[in-house]
Amino acid sequence: MKIRSIVKPILILGQNYKLDDLLRDNELLMVCADDFNDEDCDRHLAAAETEVLLISEEKKLRKRIFYILVESMQNISRHKATVHVATDGSKPILLIGKHERKPYILTANPIKSSKIDELQERIDLINRTGVGELRQLYRETLNNSEVNEVGGVNLGLIDIARKAGGQMQYGFEKIDEEHSYFILKINIDVEV
Amino acid sequence: MKTFDYPLTEGRPSISLNHKEGILTISGRSILPDSDIVYKPIMDLLDNYFDQNDKIVCNVQLEYFNSCSARSLMQLFQMLDKHALKKKHITTIWHYEEEDDDSYEFGLDLQTSLRHPVELTEIQNKKPD
Numbered sequence: 001m002k003i004r005s006i007v008k009p010i011l012i013l014g015q016n017y018k019l020d021d022l023l024r025d026n027e028l029l030m031v032c033a034d035d036f037n038d039e040d041c042d043r044h045l046a047a048a049e050t051e052v053l054l055i056s057e058e059k060k061l062r063k064r065i066f067y068i069l070v071e072s073m074q075n076i077s078r079h080k081a082t083v084h085v086a087t088d089g090s091k092p093i094l095l096i097g098k099h100e101r102k103p104y105i106l107t108a109n110p111i112k113s114s115k116i117d118e119l120q121e122r123i124d125l126i127n128r129t130g131v132g133e134l135r136q137l138y139r140e141t142l143n144n145s146e147v148n149e150v151g152g153v154n155l156g157l158i159d160i161a162r163k164a165g166g167q168m169q170y171g172f173e174k175i176d177e178e179h180s181y182f183i184l185k186i187n188i189d190v191e192v
Numbered sequence: 193m194k195t196f197d198y199p200l201t202e203g204r205p206s207i208s209l210n211h212k213e214g215i216l217t218i219s220g221r222s223i224l225p226d227s228d229i230v231y232k233p234i235m236d237l238l239d240n241y242f243d244q245n246d247k248i249v250c251n252v253q254l255e256y257f258n259s260c261s262a263r264s265l266m267q268l269f270q271m272l273d274k275h276a277l278k279k280k281h282i283t284t285i286w287h288y289e290e291e292d293d294d295s296y297e298f299g300l301d302l303q304t305s306l307r308h309p310v311e312l313t314e315i316q317n318k319k320p321d
Contacts, residue, residue, distance in 0.1 A: 026309065042202050045223075045230065061290045063256070067294075070258050139301050142266055155259035161293045162294065 029055065029103075030096040036109075041073045044094070052096055055103070061190060064163045065103060068186055069096070071156045072107050080109045081179055102166075102190060108183045116172055116180060122154065123170055123184075126161045131192075134162045165192030168178065205254060205261075207234055214245060219253045222261035229265035235271050247281035248272070253315070257291070262298065269306050276308040284310045290317045 030052045032044045046070055053062045076092045092109035111119070129137055138158045160169060166187035173181040205222040207230065209215075216238070224230060241248070250272065257265065269284060276282045286302060288295035296312065303310045 041225075045203075049221075063292065067256065067258070070223045070256070074258065074260070077225060135297060142262060143305065149215075155263060159259045159262075 016147065025100040028095055029098065030094075032094045033091045036073055036077045036092050036094070038077075040117075041070075041077065043092050045069060048096065055098075056190075061188075064165075064192075065188060066106070067163045068105055068160050068188065069094075070137060071160050072105055072184075072186065075156055076107055076109045079111055081112045081183075099133070101190045103190070104185055106183065106185045108181055110179050111182045113174070113178055113180045115174075116182075119182065120170070123168055126157055129161075131162070131165060134158060138162060159184055163188075165189035166182055204230055205257075209234070209237065209241065209267045211241070211245070214248050216248055216250045217253075218251070218265075221255050222257040222265075224258075225260060226239045227258070227261040227264040231261075232270055235268055238268075238271065238275075242275050242278075242280055244318035246279075248283075250282070250284040251287070252284065254295070257295075269302060269308075282308040284308065285313055286310055287315050289315050 030044075030048060032040070045066070046047050048187050049066060053065055056065070071108050072094060076094065080092050092107070094105065094107045096103065096105055098104070126134070126137075138155065141158055157168075164186045166189040169185040169187070171183045173183070175181060203221055203223045205218050205220045209216050210256070216234075222230070224270075238248075250269075252265070272282050272284070284302065284306070286295075286299035288299055296314075299310065299312045303312070
């Protein structure tokens with residue numbers, strides 16, 4: 001995945017250029033670019049539920065996507081770092097899109113670069129774990145989970161992987177000496 | 193004793209404790225980023241409840257619960273387990289929607305990891321006319 005090719009156009013979308021046309025052309029169904037505080041998340045979830053999630057007639061799939069949206073937004077909210085840069089390029093972003101008729105959710109948010117190794121390790125572990133074994137990993141983490149320094153539990157990413165049924169792609173892009181963009185693309189397997 | 197009745201609001205489940213019947217009901221959606229705000233007070237209240245009561249049926253029917261709520265729910269059930277060890281009669285009824293495999297599996301995990309009885313009840317999806 002070319003991170004720039006996806007994120008940069010979305011940053012432009014955030015500046016309100018013919019949003020509807022671009023969304024349609026790119027099979028982007030929803031783009032959110034803001035601070036993802038509690039009120040923002042409620043608003044985005046309500047919008048997703050009443051409009052975007054109707055792409056699927058299957059309640060089970062809609063439910064899975066909704067779960068992933070909730071966890072993704074809360075991950076952004078918990079882990080985002082505030083970066084003061086001249087452009088608005090540091091705003092966290094979430095988008096729902098479709099690629100070859102398969103839905104995906106992509107998030108991009110600034111984080112402290114010191115967290116990169118830990119995140120990478122965690123996602124690689126989850127990607128290596130088979131769908132059946134994810135349940136066991138979820139169960140173990142649930143029974144032993146400790147709240148981390150920003151109030152989240154490791155459970156969130158495992159739950160995303162279980163609900164998505166597909167691999168997570170990720171990338172990092174340096175913003176400045178202390179901060180990087182963390183881009184996470186969650187591919188949703190519609191057959192699960 | 194104070195009656196606990198949390199109204200259903202955005203992302204926050206409805207929680208009520210009926211002292212007379214001995215029924216705790218948790219329903220709706222539980223997707224708050226900090227679920228302790230909801231579950232910690234009910235855990236504190238239940239500790240007091242068992243000073244004067246010997247049994248409770250815990251009815252859980254959640255349409256959605258996020259990972260943070262899963263952790264809080266597990267803590268709540270583990271707390272109920274401690275009271276079960278003190279000879280309190282505790283039953284949890286876990287309702288899951290038809291085709292919601294994750295909720296069903298969560299219920300199964302409760303059955304295997306908790307000491308008190310956990311019953312699983314399927315909610316049938318309404319078929320269109």
